[in-house]
Amino acid sequence: MAKRKQKSREAPRNPAQMIRLNGVKESTVPSLSGRKSRKICQIPYRRIRYFYSERRLVHVVCGEETLSYYGKLSDLEKRLPRGFVRIHNRYIVNADWVERVSGNRVITEGRELPVSRSMKQEAVSALARLILEKRKGG
Known part of the structure; x- marks a missing residue:
């Protein structure tokens, strides 16, 4: 009988904070939607600070949540x-x-996020372009 290779799964610290992503739903407020504790959960894009991944988990950071x-x-x-x-x-x-943007870091709400060397030039120019467009009102 073949042994199954067990994968280590690191669960989020609070399982109630786990969402099952269904994709993007069309609504009046652009948002990311999924399920959280059997309820539909919508997170407006404007609230999302950043996303980061650890192993197979994607974390959606919305301020303190x-x-x-x-x-x-x-x-x-x-x-x-x-x-x-x-x-x-x-x-x-x-x-x-x-x-x-400072060196190889992006600062958002006092948190420093790394910018990879391979993505730095493209990321910095994209951020600069978006920030300029926002200031121009476009």
Whole structure:
């Protein structure tokens, strides 16, 4: 009888914060939607500061609240609206919440997020373009 290889799954610290992502629903407020504790959960994009991944978990950071689901950042990145920028293999940031870019770091709400060397040039120019467009009102 073949032994099954057990995969270590690291559950979120608070299982109630786990969401099952269904994709993006059309509504009057652009948002990410999924299920949380058998209820539909919608997170307006404007509230999302950034996403980061750990192993197979994607964490959605919305200020003090962090929600998690099993998935891949690359799949999520394809569905996100303009305004979200991939800065690292493990991070996607909302340009509206970026305070500044300093060296190989993006600062959002006092938190420093790493910018990978391979993505730095593209990420910094995309963030600069988005921030300028926002200031111009466009």
